[in-house]
Amino acid sequence: MTEPITLTAAELASRIHAGEVSSVAVTxxxxxxxxxxxxxxxxxxxxDTEGALATAERVDADIAAGNPPASPLAGVPLGLKDVLTTSGQPTTCGSRTLEGWIPPYDATVTRKLAEAGVVVLGKTNMDEFAMGSSTENSAYGPTANPWDTTRVPGGSSGGSAAALAAFEAxxxxxxxxxGSIRQPGAMTxxxxxxxxxxxxxxxxxxAFSSSLDQAGPCARTVLDAAxxxxxxxxxxxLDSTSLAAPVPPVAAAARSGAEGDLRGVRVGVVSELAGGEHGDGYQxxxxxxFSSAVDRLRELGAEVMEVSCPYFRYALAAYYLIAPSECSSNLARFDAMRYGLRVGDDGSASAERVMxxxxxxxxxxxxxxRIIVGTYALSAGYYDAYYGSAQQVRTLVTRDFNAAYEQVDVLVSPTAPTTAFPIGERVDDPMAMYRADLCTIPANLAGIPxxxxxxxxxxxDGLPxxxxxxxPALAEDSMYRVAAAYERARDEAAGSALTEHLPQL
Structure with missing residues (x-):
């Protein structure tokens, strides 16, 4: 078996750009x-073997010609979640509905990766249309967690996270x-x-839920993510909801944080997300x-205090009204009339029957x-009671965050209440599955990083x-600084980087 490449993305990029190894060889x-x-x-x-190698060859040619790299990560291989359109590759969203569909255009994220010389290896598995917390809802089979292949990798971005943990990207x-990036990160x-x-x-x-969806980086280190x-x-x-504000200097913040000094940083422990008095639902x-992590932040000089966000306890219920409602609207476009799967079109069936x-x-x-729940929540006579009330809760959750950030610079909690659970354990218990997002949903409702x-x-259980x-919004640099400082302290305490303990299949 090929020895896995365990170098970080930053380390790989440095060697590729210095001509010590080619992007083609790494790819x-x-x-x-x-x-x-x-x-x-x-x-x-x-x-996408052909496309990945073609990109790698271009990067190597630029380096050989003495041109500066297109970006700090030019030539480094990446897995792209199959919910972002790619003009040369299929985009299925993990659904039979889009099986074999090759979009006529690239997502902006896809285009930016290409312009940066990042090597896209292919499209990663996911819960269908990003609806799920385990990557078991894919029409193309579940993804396994490399730490224990009988367990889930989290979801819906489980393929992206598992590819990292298995050293496939x-x-x-x-x-x-x-929580579809963060929860798989925690579980892998x-x-x-x-x-x-x-x-x-x-x-x-x-789109699954247009007011909540957000693409983001997955990596094995904080600096790589930055x-x-x-x-x-x-x-x-091209995106009417895109912010015109400058991108926070997250890479510089990660490098600064890695120096390990958090003096002057105020950290708030969210009491409603810290397990409660009896830790109900938390492993x-x-x-x-989590307690050990908070202690480590104190040791780094951070001022740690408990912060209450009382409306967070209603966030899960609000989310599972808002997201299905938006899903009901967004997925109406998949009607078999323009593209995607078409069943029952024998020439005599009505359009309604085919749809x-x-x-x-x-x-x-x-x-x-989720379509059924969302359609019901948006129906006449129920809109105000369900969708409207959920949006009011969303406002209260945002106010909780605003009040908290008047006291602290960042907030912390466990990412997920449990470690990775066995494949199949929760498929027939939607409420148990939904509770996997208990800690992550508030940030989506408020739009914060x-x-x-x-x-x-x-x-x-020995699992991650x-x-x-x-x-706060657009304060990612504060978040990355704390994360990088914690990451270094964690590795120093363990005597080695966590990446050295990732499973090597």
Missing amino acids: KAHLERIGEVDKEINAFLHV AMSIGTDTG GTVGVKPTYGGVSRYGLV LLHEIIAGHDP AGVLRS SRSREEGFGAEVKR AMSVPSGLSDD VGLQIMA
């Missing part, structure tokens, strides 16, 4: 790794609607970042890991469940745990 090594282990992991839905892109021992809403363009991101963040972020006139090992049969066969159970950084392994760090 081939990752493609070989995918060929050897992905039958077991199922992190990739499509591998040096970095990846996910999307986060209610990797770093996952949800930027400020509007900080990364949504053009070409197939470097990737700066490539994909920025204003885009004991997760709470112990009905195509949507019945094209959508999976979870997508249908949040990230998960590995906090080691749970002492009760994540520390969630949240910051």
Whole structure:
């Protein structure tokens, strides 16, 4: 079996740009790794060998010609979540509805990666239309967690996270609607970042919930995530919700944080997300890991205090009204009339019959469940009681964040209440599945940035745990500084980097 490349993306880029190793060689090594282990992991839905090698060859040619690299990560291989359009590769969103569809245009994130010389290896697996917390809802089979292949990698960006943990890619892109980058990061021992809403363009991101969806970086280190963040972020006139504000200097913040000094930084522990008096719903090992992480932040000089955000307890319920409502509207476009799966078109069937049969066969159970819930919540006579009330709760959650940030610079909590759970354990219990997003959803409702950084392994099952760090809108630099300082302290305490303990299949 090919020895996995365990260097960080930043380290790989440095060697490629110095001419010590070629991007083609690095890309081939990752493609070989995918060929050897992905039958077991199922992190990739499509591998673009030809396109990846062509990009790598261009990077190598530029370097040989003495030209500066297109970006700090030029030549480094990446996995792209299959919810972002790619003009030369299929985009299925993990659904039969879009099986075989090759879009006629690139998402802005896809285009920015190409302009930066990043090598896109292919498209990663996901819960269908990003609806799920385990990557079990994909029409193309579940993704396995490389730490324990009988367990889930989290979702919906489970393919992107698993590809990192299995060393199939040096970095990846996910999307986060209610925790879909951060929760897989926590469950696979990797770093996952949800930027400020509007900080990364949504053009070409197939919409699930338009007011919540956000693409972001996934990596094995905080610095790698920061470097990737700066490539994909920025204003885009093609996205009406794109922010015109400058991209925060996250790479500089990560490098500064790695010096390990958090004196003067105020850190708030969200009491409503810290397990409560009895830790109901939280795994004991997760709470112990979180407590240890908070102690480490204190040791780094941070001022730590408890902060109450009382309306967070209603965030989960509000989210599961807002997101399905927007999903009901967004997925109405998949009607078998213009593109995608078409079933029952024998020349005599009505358009309505073809639409009905195509949507019945094209959508999976979870997508249908959310469409039904959302359609009901938006229906006449129920709109104000359900969708309208949920939006009011959203405002209260945002006010809680605003009040908290008057006292502290960042907020922290566990990323997920439990470690990775067994494949199949929650598929018939939607409420248990939804509770996996308990800690991550508030940040999506408020549109603020949040990230998960590995906090080691749970002492009760040996599986990865994540520390969630949240910051005010467009204050990602504060978040990255704290994460990088914690990451260094964590590795020093363990005597080695966590990446050295990632599973080597």
